[in-house]
Amino acid sequence: MNIISAGILFACSLALSACNDQKSSAEQQTQSSAEQQEIAKYNAYVETANSLNTPFAKELSDYRQYREPDVISGNKLDNYSVASSLAVTNIREKLGKATALPFAMPEIDAPAKSFEEALKKFEPIDSELGNYADSKGYLSDGGKKARERNAAYVAALTDVANAEAAFLSGIEKRDELNTRTAFEKAAKDSQDYYRAGLILNAKQAVRLGDAVFETQGSKEAIEPFRASLDQVAAMADGWDRKVKEATPNGCTSMMGAINDFLALGRTVIQHAEHGDYVPRPDAPAWNLNNALQYDQGTFQLRFNAMIGIFNYPRC
Secondary structure: OHHHHHHHOOOOOOOOOOOOOOOOHHHHHHHHHHHHHHHHHHHHHHHHHHOOOOOHHHHHHHHHHHHHHHHHHOOOOOOOOOOOHHHHHHHHHHHHHHHHOOOOOHHHHHHHHHHHHHHHHHHHHHHHHHHHHHOOHHHHHOOHHHHHHHHHHHHHHHHHHHHHHHHHHHHHHHHHHHHHHHHHHOOOOOHHHHHHHHHHHHHHHHHHHHHHHHOOOOHHHHHHHHHHHHHHHHHHHHHHHHHHHHOOOOOHHHHHHHHHHHHHHHHHHHHHHOOOOOOOOOOHHHHHOOHHHHHHHHHHHHHHHHHHHHHOOOO
């Protein structure tokens, strides 16, 4: 579920463009106000995305894999659960507040509104079945209500997951534009320049890493991924140098997260070149310790951790 990576996007604050001496004070204030509105709304959307601790796409996948087979089997249920009603309400309310903020963002506003509407429709049935699950009503009626409401629940949750994907895709497009704009506007050889360049190249590395995993480590996918990681490393070196110019001790925690991301990326290349991602159906050990699945999941987590520490720097 690559789109879920958008659930951990970095909240890039757009650099305010320098005032033109020929602009009037009123024009400058209008421009500054518009940019501040843009930043506030974008960051509200990012906060909403970051609140998706368990994406609804995963809720749907887990329900259909682990809960629905028992529900539709007709047997008595010993266990049952649905999506958290609290999480549903929390995301719906955040979406409502974000879409109400001034400044038009068509690529996010429309899918955000659709996501909010899908959650409104999903909320009643999720709350109903949530109470049923929490009170263990399935032990009383043998799972009768779960079976009766299953099709409606799955349909409503599918609509939510589809709307969520469109919302996250919209944020991802805007995030890419914001990051590239920040990189292009930043003064060369500055902290801001290297920071934006690092994030921009790291996002590209994640996409190219997906290609390595999807092709089970093909040679054609490895080289672009390697080059992208090298670009991340170059930007990281520049950022670290500029930080140490301002603070001699640098920022060990942030560099640690960057190095962890780079280290695993290079381990991915090593595993791919060794053929560790090629399935071996006749090898039980490969099925128990699937290097491809482990590295793919861990690489995404390392990226998320790096972005998270840039969102909330500790130095």
